[in-house]
Amino acid sequence: xxxxxxxxxxxxxxxxxxxxxxxxxxxxxxxxxxxxxxxxxxxxxxxxxxxxxxxxxxxxxxxxxxxxxxxxxxxxxxxxxxxxxxxxxxxxxxxxxxxxxxxxxxxxxxxxxxxxxxxxxxxxxxxxxxxxxxxxxxxxxxxxxxxxxxxxxxxxxxxxxxxxxxxxxxxxxxxxxxxxxxxxxxxxxxxxxxxxxxxxxxxxxxxxxxxxxxxxxxxxxxxxxxxxxxxxxxxxxxxxxxxxxxxxxxxxxxxxxxxxxxxxxxxxxxxxxxxxxxxxxxxxxxxxxxxxxxxxxxxxxxxxxxxxxxxxxxxxxxxxxxxxxxxxxxxxxxxxxxxxxxxxxxxxxxxxxxx
Ligand SMILES: *Cc1c(COP(=O)(O)O)cnc(C)c1O
Numbered sequence: 001x002x003x004x005x006x007x008x009x010x011x012x013x014x015x016x017x018x019x020x021x022x023x024x025x026x027x028x029x030x031x032x033x034x035x036x037x038x039x040x041x042x043x044x045x046x047x048x049x050x051x052x053x054x055x056x057x058x059x060x061x062x063x064x065x066x067x068x069x070x071x072x073x074x075x076x077x078x079x080x081x082x083x084x085x086x087x088x089x090x091x092x093x094x095x096x097x098x099x100x101x102x103x104x105x106x107x108x109x110x111x112x113x114x115x116x117x118x119x120x121x122x123x124x125x126x127x128x129x130x131x132x133x134x135x136x137x138x139x140x141x142x143x144x145x146x147x148x149x150x151x152x153x154x155x156x157x158x159x160x161x162x163x164x165x166x167x168x169x170x171x172x173x174x175x176x177x178x179x180x181x182x183x184x185x186x187x188x189x190x191x192x193x194x195x196x197x198x199x200x201x202x203x204x205x206x207x208x209x210x211x212x213x214x215x216x217x218x219x220x221x222x223x224x225x226x227x228x229x230x231x232x233x234x235x236x237x238x239x240x241x242x243x244x245x246x247x248x249x250x251x252x253x254x255x256x257x258x259x260x261x262x263x264x265x266x267x268x269x270x271x272x273x274x275x276x277x278x279x280x281x282x283x284x285x286x287x288x289x290x291x292x293x294x295x296x297x298x299x300x301x302x303x304x305x306x307x308x309x310x311x312x313x314x315x316x317x318x319x320x321x322x323x324x325x326x327x328x329x330x331x332x333x334x335x336x337x338x339x340x341x342x343x344x345x346x347x348x349x350x351x352x353x354x355x
Pocket of ligand 1: 231
């Protein structure tokens, strides 16, 4: 249990107009959470302070060796006014999975969730209530030793910032166009692909720019060794419905273990729809599309929840799915997960936590 000191912002910004679409990740609330770490001392001085710039030495290790991690989750406003979190214990667990891989000290799961709850409570009025809106929560840790040389840092900052966000697709569930990348790779087994860390995103930028230049919104990554097996999309995991069965790449060490992915697998199984986590080759996908067996494709992630995919391109092959529309499973999953997040549908035990 953390003893969190609160310093209120005496110069608060006005809360943005809730009826205006909020552009993702551009506006931040009036407060942030900070906690320090020092080897020998552990985590200390947890505090909620006015949102402001932080000061770091130019030699702070995070700038040079990328020892950092982040998480992403949301707070939702239920119709009855409660503020709800969706499976924050899973973000706490994943934080420590990432931290272990990057030699960052772990944080007790209950402290991680407590810090989020207390910060959200302080800026609770910032949770928008219009349909599809939420308060995005971004916890992150950075290495702060002022040192040039490669080793784990002895000091860290754990911070949480909050950003009100609008519907990911303002026009409703909108199918995306995806570029299957066969040159650049994102991660390999034994690397950091399963960890939620900025380095994976730095590695992804060149392919993303290339895909954008070709008119595609996101990249679908193939495995880093054979460039043959499907891994995931940008910041989403990927699912296919082929011949009545739902399949998704198994977690193999280079794929990010998404919480939305886990929730989708759970829900589908509770509806008695068969789901298999397995190795899926890009050839298998192209064949399925050719023979009319590829029924639905969708991505899963906290930002958009479910992103139907209407169009994929692999070299000269173009795959059209659902005639570019939204499949019934994608729609049902979206409606169910959003309903659970807003407290309108009863989900599995422990999925929804009141702030
Ligand atoms: C965060 C993330 C996801 C999605 O995870 P969720 O927990 O469902 O939001 C998928 N892939 C990558 C690379 C990510 O960083």
